[in-house]
Amino acid sequence: MDGIDRNQDARAQPVEMSAAFGERRFGAVNWLGLWTLYAKEVRRFLKVAFQTVIAPVISTLLFLVVFTQAFAASRPDIGGVPFIEFLAPGLIMMAVLTNAFTNSSSSLIISKVQGSIVDVLMPPLSPSELAVAFVAGAATRGLLVGFVTGVTSAAFMAANGAPMHFNAVWAIAYFSLAAALIFAMLGVIGGIWAEKFDQLAAVSNFVITPLTFLSGTFYSVERLPEPFRSFSQFNPVYYLIDGFRAGFTGNAESNLAVGVGVTASLMVIFGAICYWLLRSGYKIKD
Numbered sequence: 688m689d690g691i692d693r694n695q696d697a698r699a700q701p702v703e704m705s706a707a708f709g710e711r712r713f714g715a716v717n718w719l720g721l722w723t724l725y726a727k728e729v730r731r732f733l734k735v736a737f738q739t740v741i742a743p744v745i746s747t748l749l750f751l752v753v754f755t756q757a758f759a760a761s762r763p764d765i766g767g768v769p770f771i772e773f774l775a776p777g778l779i780m781m782a783v784l785t786n787a788f789t790n791s792s793s794s795l796i797i798s799k800v801q802g803s804i805v806d807v808l809m810p811p812l813s814p815s816e817l818a819v820a821f822v823a824g825a826a827t828r829g830l831l832v833g834f835v836t837g838v839t840s841a842a843f844m845a846a847n848g849a850p851m852h853f854n855a856v857w858a859i860a861y862f863s864l865a866a867a868l869i870f871a872m873l874g875v876i877g878g879i880w881a882e883k884f885d886q887l888a889a890v891s892n893f894v895i896t897p898l899t900f901l902s903g904t905f906y907s908v909e910r911l912p913e914p915f916r917s918f919s920q921f922n923p924v925y926y927l928i929d930g931f932r933a934g935f936t937g938n939a940e941s942n943l944a945v946g947v948g949v950t951a952s953l954m955v956i957f958g959a960i961c962y963w964l965l966r967s968g969y970k971i972k973d
Contacts, residue, residue, distance in 0.1 A: 728824025787829030795878025858934030
């Protein structure tokens with residue numbers, strides 16, 4: 688009987704040890720793992736900085752040059768703001784949100800197509816830690832591109848006799864951060880949902896691009912006829928761009944408090960969706 692008991696104990700010990708070995712020993716948050724994945728996402732786009740940072744800045748400057756040189760002389764001030772000062776913040780915001788979306792969505796779809804997504808799922812990272820790392824990495828790219836675009840746009844505006852003003856720094860900081868986070872989360876959602884690049888391109892072409900171009904980036908929404916003016920009130924990008932622009936010009940077409948409420952709600956909703964998708968393993972653990 689003693690021999691049998693010892694054998695049973697020997698067989699049970701590895702099970703207990705393996706169960707203990709599989710436990711997380713990092714406390715409430717695996718800070719090292721979270722930071723490692725975040726750093727990996729940042730290094731991923733910095734390795735090709737000319738494509739991921741410099742190219743978007745050049746594209747935005749081309750928009751600014753073409754619109755100001757072709758239309759600035761014939762366009763009246765908008766709300767007492769010169770056209771070039773009205774246009775620049777919208778273009779900067781467009782660069783922030785498009786690059787934030789592109790970073791997280793491309794990272795996930797490439798990992799899925801190449802089969803390397805398992806390298807992210809195997810480490811002891813919780814769904815919330817995965818979501819934070821992916822979203823933070825994408826938001827970093829969006830904000831970095833926005834900052835570089837803002838600096839170059841300010842230099843271009845100063846050369847054209849229209850210095851960039853700062854009327855509400857809190858609005859600039861909040862709406863730029865909100866835009867980067869919201870579209871980084873959208874990128875995570877799109878990257879998880881898409882099974883091939885064509886599907887992700889469809890999201891970008893038929894959802895992201897229309898939302899950005901029909902949000903008052905190049906024009907004043909107040910000058911739109913009905914029902915297009917009312918439709919713009921349901922476009923979340925409109926509140927992002929209008930709030931961000933108000934931080935520079937001091938003029939807002941919408942209620943900034945409503946904009947803060949709408950964007951904060953979207954961050955909570957999209958954050959919850961990202962968490963659920965990563966926790967359920969939807970299309971990434973099959």
